[in-house]
Amino acid sequence: MTRTVPFLEAVALSCERDWRMLFEHLDFALQAGDMLQISGPNGSGKTSLLRLLAGLRQPTAGDILLQGRALAQQRSELAHDLLWIGHAAGIKGLLTAEENLAWLCALHRAADREAIWQALEAVGLRGFEDVPCHTLSAGQQRRVALARLYLPDTPPLWVLDEPFTALDKHGVAQLEAHLARHCEQGGVVVLTTHHSLAHKPATYRELDLGQHAA
Numbered sequence: 001m002t003r004t005v006p007f008l009e010a011v012a013l014s015c016e017r018d019w020r021m022l023f024e025h026l027d028f029a030l031q032a033g034d035m036l037q038i039s040g041p042n043g044s045g046k047t048s049l050l051r052l053l054a055g056l057r058q059p060t061a062g063d064i065l066l067q068g069r070a071l072a073q074q075r076s077e078l079a080h081d082l083l084w085i086g087h088a089a090g091i092k093g094l095l096t097a098e099e100n101l102a103w104l105c106a107l108h109r110a111a112d113r114e115a116i117w118q119a120l121e122a123v124g125l126r127g128f129e130d131v132p133c134h135t136l137s138a139g140q141q142r143r144v145a146l147a148r149l150y151l152p153d154t155p156p157l158w159v160l161d162e163p164f165t166a167l168d169k170h171g172v173a174q175l176e177a178h179l180a181r182h183c184e185q186g187g188v189v190v191l192t193t194h195h196s197l198a199h200k201p202a203t204y205r206e207l208d209l210g211q212h213a214a
């Protein structure tokens with residue numbers, strides 16, 4: 001029987017920071033449509049794991065495979081396939097919401113003004129498109145970052161570090177539904193959050209790093 005090549009795979013993954021092993025021998029495989037929530041106590045290595053998956057750090061040991069090939073040898077494929085939103089909103093305060101989004105999109109694929117305005121409207125920022133982001137609230141700044149998830153033709157793999165931070169209840173529910181929809185349409189979501197998701201796709205799984213502590 002032939003084995004389907006996973007979209008993203010971690011094989012015997014270990015991560016050490018500052019001489020401290022955070023986790024060892026971690027294995028998981030994600031197919032198109034899967035959602036993986038990384039959980040665990042503060043300092044257990046959730047952000048560190050996401051940064052490995054996003055190609056921002058090298059594992060201490062083990063491999064990460066993207067569609068069956070080593071991630072480290074696929075920088076351009078990763079840039080094409082990955083949408084990474086880190087723990088900080090990662091937006092520039094002097095730029096407007098529209099300018100921030102245009103700049104962030106340029107990292108992957110350009111989006112036209114109409115698409116950017118529609119994405120900002122989808123995250124509830126209608127009327128705030130052209131004000132400098134430093135004048136927005138923390139939740140609104142988070143929404144600017146998250147608007148990338150509402151652009152057409154997003155990359156298939158979304159790696160999101162604490163995406164619900166600073167969002168209000170409605171924003172949380174809306175984002176949960178959007179992530180589930182992305183999976184139902186064949187995308188892959190890997191996220192960290194300390195909150196338990198109310199809306200999960202059928203493919204949802206949780207990986208508790210507290211149980212993999214070295």
Ligand SMILES: Nc1ncnc2c1ncn2[C@@H]1O[C@H](COP(=O)(O)OP(=O)(O)OP(=O)(O)O)[C@@H](O)[C@H]1O
Pocket residue numbers: 017018022040041042043044045046047048049
């Ligand atoms: N920039 C850094 N330099 C050195 N060590 C770091 C750095 N960032 C994190 N670490 C170390 O790695 C450990 C894990 O950090 P990480 O941010 O991955 O944890 P986390 O599970 O995401 O925590 P939290 O729930 O608090 O966000 C930390 O306890 C710290 O010792």
